[in-house]
């Protein structure tokens with residue numbers, strides 16, 4: 001089932017096409033990343049699908065059911081930080097949040113525990129670190145036991161420990177079977193937590209696919225005491241003639257279905273002993289930059 005589907009969704013600000021005819025399909029049970037540089041339309045997209053920003057044209061549907069009030073109850077979101085009062089503690093702030101949104105207070109302890117704040121629930125919000133504030137915001141979004149959690153730049157401004165905490169919370173919530181949609185300009189974050197991602201550039205969708213599939217484009221570095229024999233065996237036995245000289249090693253493309261152990265065994269059978277074999281996974285960052293470069297044409 002699809003969690004979210006947008007059809008030709010557009011948002012114009014005057015002449016600016018902040019989001020341009022976006023067709024996005026997000027499947028259930030995935031951690032989905034919306035990746036893109038600053039100003040590419042991530043927040044505007046989330047604003048539209050969360051009912052905060054009015055689309056200029058196009059439509060969207062949650063859970064294949066549309067976007068009415070009932071459907072929205074199943075979405076937990078942090079777009080703008082919820083209002084928390086500095087002198088109230090976490091428990092009181094969540095009680096107030098629940099009252100404003102007309103939802104029960106019975107899950108407050110559970111969501112505080114989920115984000116590791118149960119032991120701090122009686123402490124005033126004003127004494128919270130930025131990371132704790134962000135975790136309380138996630139707790140607030142989880143109050144209604146949503147089917148899908150939507151986060152806009154969840155780790156913005158956090159230190160490495162705060163980032164790791166939020167990442168763990170995302171893993172935990174995903175393990176509960178929830179779908180999660182994360183907008184981020186941080187490639188590394190998306191690579192770490194997302195199953196699938198899309199890339200926006202100047203309001204246009206320029207890529208969508210699994211994060212995993214990217215390792216298919218890995219490169220492999222090989223070394224042997226007898227490099228000419230290695231070069232020859234690669235060409236004659238494995239049919240690989242495209243090699244790049246990398247200092248004392250050779251670099252070849254891994255390609256789809258590549259199996260390093262099999263290659264090593266085959267080369268060994270043909271009298272080539274490797275003294276170096278390293279699979280270099282192409283990072284999402286390399287791929288992202290490549291995707292942006294390939295789509296460098298005028299799009300606005």
Ligand SMILES: Nc1ncnc2c1ncn2[C@@H]1O[C@H](COP(=O)(O)OP(=O)(O)OP(=O)(O)O)[C@@H](O)[C@H]1O
Pocket residue numbers: 013016018036037038039040041042043044045185
């Ligand atoms: N209320 C607004 N009025 C006018 N232009 C806007 C408004 N909101 C967004 N924009 C413009 O729309 C474009 C997309 O903005 P958006 O905030 O969606 O980008 P983003 O991908 O979330 O960026 P960031 O990574 O900086 O958060 C930008 O050019 C921005 O200036």
Ligand SMILES: [Mg+2]
Pocket residue numbers: 042043044152
């Ligand atoms: Mg944004």
